[in-house]
Amino acid sequence: MVKQKRIAVLTSGGDAPGMNAAIRAVVRAASAYGIETIGVNNGYAGLVDGSFRPLDNRAVGGIIQRGGTILGSARCLRFHTLEVQRQALSHLQAAGIDGLIVIGGNGSQQGALALHRLGFPVVGVASTIDNDLAETETTIGADTALNTSIGYIDRLRDTASSHHRAFIVEVMGRHSGYLALMAAIATGAELAVVPEQDIAPETIVAGMLDTYARGKPHYIVIVAEGATLKAQDLVEYFQQHSGSFEARLSIMGHVQRGGSPTVFDRILASQLGAAAVHCMVEGRAGMLAGWAKSQVNEIPLEIAVAPCQKVTPELLELAGVLAR
Amino acid sequence: MVKQKRIAVLTSGGDAPGMNAAIRAVVRAASAYGIETIGVNNGYAGLVDGSFRPLDNRAVGGIIQRGGTILGSARCLRFHTLEVQRQALSHLQAAGIDGLIVIGGNGSQQGALALHRLGFPVVGVASTIDNDLAETETTIGADTALNTSIGYIDRLRDTASSHHRAFIVEVMGRHSGYLALMAAIATGAELAVVPEQDIAPETIVAGMLDTYARGKPHYIVIVAEGATLKAQDLVEYFQQHSGSFEARLSIMGHVQRGGSPTVFDRILASQLGAAAVHCMVEGRAGMLAGWAKSQVNEIPLEIAVAPCQKVTPELLELAGVLAR
């Protein structure tokens, strides 16, 4: 057992609900091992600039239910160079820090991998609404983002009662259609337009006509921001090609990154944060604390950041059957 | 007292949360007077086509908390001609209906006024999220639409922590900036762009720089759909003129029309629905049941549909002072 004396924790990339719960779990689990925790401000930018703050058990009180991240998060393009990475390490060493926990998604864990390869003990915590890390079925924040989406889409259904309209909702998810597809299944939306499966706009208009012919009272299409067919373009297609039919657009935007985390995300964050400390203390650096088969899964960082596919043919088929 | 035996009720125009609570109040208040109520399907379209359904106390059970309208609502362009209006009246008379209650906003009450001028007893109930009727301070649905908006804008604030971004949120409200301004005050957004007050995009970028200079952690702009400066155009302006700054867009869309009504809207709907029946029974047709000075206000329909101004200089000033 290689026990650290002082570890640092940072949150990086797009905010995800539950990041605060993960910070809290890291601090309190470390404290139970007698390890001190230092917070890094604004992600890798704070690491490069040596912007730190002490975190004790009281400093992370009252944050488990808060959206956003108390440590801040920022993009840090300069972190891609070796020189800047070494600068970050020198700040960590100067502060007597002998381990780092990185809470974030794919891009953030690539930074963690870089530091690990320079020999510094790093453990990742899978946290992003985009659910874009391999070997972890879900990531902290995705459940909350989905619940935010369905609150929004359920409201649309209340009012989407005209047989001469399509409602188009753009949701986030970067290169993945995961959020779009799950939101579609969960709301009974008629269609999810995802990067993983191409669909022509004329098929969508035909789908609307068929849907109304079958007696359904609305036609709601969830479009992933990463899909080839963009939500805005689909709306324009309807205006030009669908006769008296019109399409109304909602763009959820960063709304999905905020909000108080759900039970699932709070407990996932609590478990992964504590597991990351455990993993560090037991000397297994270079790993990501993720979630698979209903339990904590330790995944080597280089595997975790590889491309992955969360939209399965089974889920696509289920969506189709249940939307009939 | 000119007591009706059978009245009809319809909902018209864009859905507003609380319309169901108003229908329920009409039916049960009428029932307390011994009057039967007939529901008209799909607004004026159902009136023209004679599409009716009986409504008793049980038929309106379990709907007070539901968004949308159980009667449906549709646009009916053909209702603007006298011939079609007379056709509607003949359906009402054939069904033994001697009074009509119209639940809706400005456009809907213009239809009500037309029927009233043809001599049929009509009473309106002020219900629209756009709050676009005169002499009624608020209308059924506006409070819920605003609470829906702030739920989403609060989420944005959780995540709007980068000093290099502006968050642009488009909200509804048709020709009025009321929803945008009230949402801005209620969320502490930095600016509301409303039809009632012109603002140049360069002023908005300058405002962002000043806001960040004063140490505020975010810059959120609420844009009314009816404003001269469109949300989408503002986003493009940022892309072209603000250097490293970027603007992220959310478009709420019809989401604001849905959702379970708030306490305020349920009670307003309960009071206005009951008051409309009372007004009808006492022989004061041609009126709108609205809300002013914290009580029911009976407003002649021709006054209610006149242009009105709910965005006051005082509210605009308050927004400015409190956003500092």
Added chain:
Amino acid sequence: MVKQKRIAVLTSGGDAPGMNAAIRAVVRAASAYGIETIGVNNGYAGLVDGSFRPLDNRAVGGIIQRGGTILGSARCLRFHTLEVQRQALSHLQAAGIDGLIVIGGNGSQQGALALHRLGFPVVGVASTIDNDLAETETTIGADTALNTSIGYIDRLRDTASSHHRAFIVEVMGRHSGYLALMAAIATGAELAVVPEQDIAPETIVAGMLDTYARGKPHYIVIVAEGATLKAQDLVEYFQQHSGSFEARLSIMGHVQRGGSPTVFDRILASQLGAAAVHCMVEGRAGMLAGWAKSQVNEIPLEIAVAPCQKVTPELLELAGVLAR
């Protein structure tokens, strides 16, 4: 115009959602007048102990949407003696404070009145979920507390489908049945048991039988905590006297004091907080900023703390008609 240089603000009594929005409005409105604001910790207890903190525009950023109060609130029994009140004044004067704003309900404004009578300039802001101040139709927090209640009661209705049950919900409100009655109207509950109107348990059981006979699918009773007939006793009465019928109990408790404030409460708090500063600056101390006839109402403190009656016969009758 008697312009202050430095004013203090405190929150007192039970927490009410919107207190933070009121603190923010006081600070920023004062700042617009060039007046500095000092926060008093933990209500009158902090005043007696001289526990102060400076508040500037940035210190009240990000709090408009938060429940609770950043200043804390505590009961302070010793404040009832003249000696202790003088001690409080000496702390205020020692800190160079020449005005005090008290955000709270009836008990809190009695403290404000005591200080005013000792010659110190005090202005109150009406804020309590109990809505127990006279000449102000509503108070900051009541709308949010009601919306919290209906979220709770609507969920009960989803499941209250057995014809052999009564669901009893105890809500807060101290000596007033206002919250109970409004929640009952807004949820379509079958009965509100309020302090203002006595009802025997046998009448309630009979009401349940009649309700089910009329075909309603549930029987929900909202009991004010201040009612003569206690919720717990009503449940026991059902157990002993209603044969196969049973009653299930929910006690909301302090849940109603928390949560993010609604639009109505945020805007009310923004307007009343700003109005209190305005009132102070114009030299009208000894007043309460309240709300009546849809606008700010300045009420002399001695009138505001007199007994008042918000449960009217009209509202009781409306509840009865609409629950049929």
Added chain:
Amino acid sequence: MVKQKRIAVLTSGGDAPGMNAAIRAVVRAASAYGIETIGVNNGYAGLVDGSFRPLDNRAVGGIIQRGGTILGSARCLRFHTLEVQRQALSHLQAAGIDGLIVIGGNGSQQGALALHRLGFPVVGVASTIDNDLAETETTIGADTALNTSIGYIDRLRDTASSHHRAFIVEVMGRHSGYLALMAAIATGAELAVVPEQDIAPETIVAGMLDTYARGKPHYIVIVAEGATLKAQDLVEYFQQHSGSFEARLSIMGHVQRGGSPTVFDRILASQLGAAAVHCMVEGRAGMLAGWAKSQVNEIPLEIAVAPCQKVTPELLELAGVLAR
């Protein structure tokens, strides 16, 4: 493949959010196989009385987001006798039904097992907020019930700021402490009192004193309804033994059974409902569709209804570490 022509579906036991989503999935998955679905009203009572209704794809439209169950649910004590079970079977056979899907928890699946043992093809769907079925990690409704709980407990935390109080919240869960423990972890409550672990009231008072000594601003205790130490008794203990400290009580009650289901419950219900039909069609009757290791798990009914333990020592320890 033993393909059915017409199957029946019922919901039984306490309502669970997501039951409607499960009904919808059963109907539409069956429809995709060309199988007709008949709904049974009010659980086993409707089976005994032959109270059926046809369900097609349109009949289950617009219900995925609704709490409760459109089919109704009722206790049916008489179903325990063999004679009554045979009566139920004769109704099924008379209606040409050759398979039954039972959506419910432990008690309901015991009924399903009884019918299966009489030779009728039955498949269960794990749905109960109590999460009391073996070999399925979670059940439809538990996630929503937990999210409802934390919405209320978070509100308590907003206001639970007095160092002289304990807040006691009673949650459901029948014989299990699962809901209480998960809610405690998710809200950062200081203690969960569960049936699986005895605790003396004096330990709880001592815990409160220690908690406040460590600087935490509140002391919230979640008590499972099935715990040996009852919430009401704990409140009384505080009144008698804790000096100036007081305890405030909230009883959530049936509130936890209602509400719109979460994403997790909607998707779980969609998958389990479809899987149950699949299981039936493939001739594997006598099974329960549950969830384990992040996928559908088919569990023999006699195993599923055996006693199970979802409160693990690991979760109890995590709760303790994170509440420091």
